Amino acid sequence: MAAESSTHLLVETLAANRDTFLDQWIRVVGGDLQGRLSTAELGRELGELYDSILAAVTEGGLDGRAEQFDEARSLLIELSRSRARQGFTPTETARSVFALKEVLEPALATDEQGARTYLQFARLLDDLALLTTEAYIRTREEIISSQAEQLLELSTPVVKLWDGVVGVPLVGTLDSARTQVVMEKLLQTLVDSDSTHAIIDITGVPTVDTQVAQHLLKTVVAARMMGAQCIISGIRPQIAQTIVALGIEFGDIPTNSSLADALRQALTEIARDAEDDVKGLL
Amino acid sequence: MKDYGTAVATAETVEVTTSSDVVNARQVVRTLAQRGGLPLVHQTKLVTAASELGRNMLIYGGGGVVRAALVADSGRSGVYVEFRDQGPGIPDIETAMQDGWTSGSGLGLGLSGAKRLVDEFDIATGEGGTTVRIVKWGR
Amino acid sequence: MTDRVPVLKIGEILLVSIQFDLEDQTVLDLQEDLSNRIVATGAKGVVIDISALEIVDSFVGRMLATNASISRILGAETIVVGMRPAVAMTLVELGLSLNGVRTAMNLERGLKLLRRLAAGRA
Structure with a gap:
């Protein structure tokens, strides 16, 4: 009422x-x-x-x-x-x-x-x-x-380093959402640019724990299944120590301490294959 | 896992009795995933999981029903898929969920692998059959 | 009656291009057809193009791995070409890495790889 x-x-x-x-x-x-x-x-x-x-x-x-x-x-x-x-x-x-x-x-x-x-x-x-x-x-x-x-997109530029070589400089912490985006972009760029080599540079990654290592390994395996070779570069001394201390198995993943070395390795392999292809044609 | 019972009311249904039905179910799930705007990799993971679970249902459960529907939760949209059979059930579910476990012809990646491919995974099994429910969300 | 995937012969190479979503029986048929054709033709290499496949689940993945092993025993190298990025990422998550299967980005690179293998260079 x-x-x-x-x-x-x-x-x-x-x-x-x-x-x-x-x-x-x-x-x-x-x-x-x-x-x-x-x-x-x-x-x-x-x-x-x-x-x-x-x-x-x-x-x-x-x-x-x-x-x-x-x-x-x-x-x-x-x-x-x-x-x-x-x-x-x-x-x-x-x-x-x-x-x-x-x-x-x-x-x-x-x-x-x-x-x-x-x-x-x-x-x-x-x-x-x-x-x-x-x-x-x-x-x-x-x-x-x-x-x-947007930051995720911005922070993972995949660049073409040479004919047949693409690279991605990783900066900052890697979580699984970000790794997913990097992986996707990297693998798609391999296809789009018909490249056989990918270099992941981790100079800007502060720490590598088991999970980050897992993500890197997955990317490498996926690239290999697509017929491409993945090289990890920019492994700083502390990170190498951590990897060994944690007992992370990097297996037969090609690693280099510098991006320049990784690029040289990729180019050597590409050159060798190209030479073979020419010989094969003769 | 949340109850998506209301979603099932509007679900697309595929009866699975042969391996070509598994292909059908896969396509229904893919169409829904596309309609729900899932990114390509998520679509692929979901459809692959559906393929594994559909095949499991056919081989070990003697066939069953697949239901798939779009669901939404706090602003994101996803796809819900349910696999229901009336088979003998899985006797030791904990062992069955482990990697590499297989009762025979499989690689042993069916259940554990499918679980890794989706965001939500729930399995209920007993003498009346087995029901697996999965959800994959957009980004 | 299920569709069969055609196996084409080009010189000493067998070419398989999978163009549609495979059901399990088709996968098994392909496996059998391939080994029969390797023996019948004396092929030295097999290229399986999966660029049209939107998914590869554990069943198809296992077929690819088994095929590679079988054809190796029969004297032919198998190259799987054209796997899509989303498919590769899914297979990794599923727990399959196709160890022992040689891969190439596309058909052309696959054929080159076979040539290098034949020359003992890869």
Whole structure:
């Protein structure tokens, strides 16, 4: 009974004073954001939000999780996303929602019934403001993961070193997601450039543990199954010590301490094969 | 492993009774993987796993049913595949999951190998038959 | 009735180009056909082109390895050519490394390799 009359009072107040409230709301938020958003844009955003909250309260009462609030919620998520992209802090975005409380307080909190209504409405706005923070975090996470992906692509350039030789200088820590990308790119480049030799240079890899060694081994075996030879270069003394200390079996994988040596080895093999091919034709 | 029961409702179904059905099942899984936007290597791994498990089901379970469906979870999409037979079941599942274990004609890479190729793997076996469920996610 | 993979003879070389997704019986038939043809033709080399194969599972992988061993006993070297990168990565993960199987990037390189092998240079 009390809840119903609260809703009723709220709907009436919100509907009757729409333009005045909206005006004040825009002014409070605009003051907060210190002109970083145009009044027209702010007016459009807050106007849509005001109307959808009003509609939702009219139909669904004061439960912010009710389905009547779907539209209001998606507006808020959209608002939060665009603010996040424009560089506003989540606090600023949440405050935009809270500001509506300040606007309504003097109009509602005149008697006991009004105060109760105001508190319930404040609780609703708290819920909705929390939503913007959540959406903000999610947007940031999306940005981070897409950047991580870009970084992954950027950090593994496969380059052609010579006719028939491609190379990839690895820099930084190798995890399995990254190794997967390197492997894929390296093997595909072998096919595309019709190369028979691949050099993986690990000068820039700080440590080689069992897992990294496993990844390197897998790449070498996969290349071999495709008919290519994989040489690992840039093994620093400490890494050689670690490999031996860990008892990692590098088997018959060709290794070199420098990229230059690895390239020389590849070219020697290519030259030998080419010579044989010529002799074979004669 | 999560319950993907709802996905099975919309699943594509292939009855496997001959080795050409295994080829069919493979193609159904590949089409789904392409539709789900899985990167090529993930597609290849999934289809290869499906091939191993489909063959296992045919040889040791006397055939069965393969169901495959697209699934989604926290923003990523993947492919769920289920292999269900009414065979005698696998008596010692822990041994069977080990590399190199084979009851006969295989290389012993079927179960353990397939498990390595996918992101989620679940096997339930008993006298009523064996059910293997796998999921491969996009990147 | 299953399809059979054709085995073509070019000089002393047998060429097998797998163009469609193989079912297990076809794989077994191919294995048998190949060893029969090696003996019948006295071929010195076999090239198996798998560039069209989108997957190679343990069954096909094992066929490739067995074929290499059988043909070696029969006096012919086998070269598997054209394995796709995704297939190679999958085989490694599956635990198969095709040790003992000679490979080349493509048909042309495979034929060159056979020539070098025949001359005792590889």
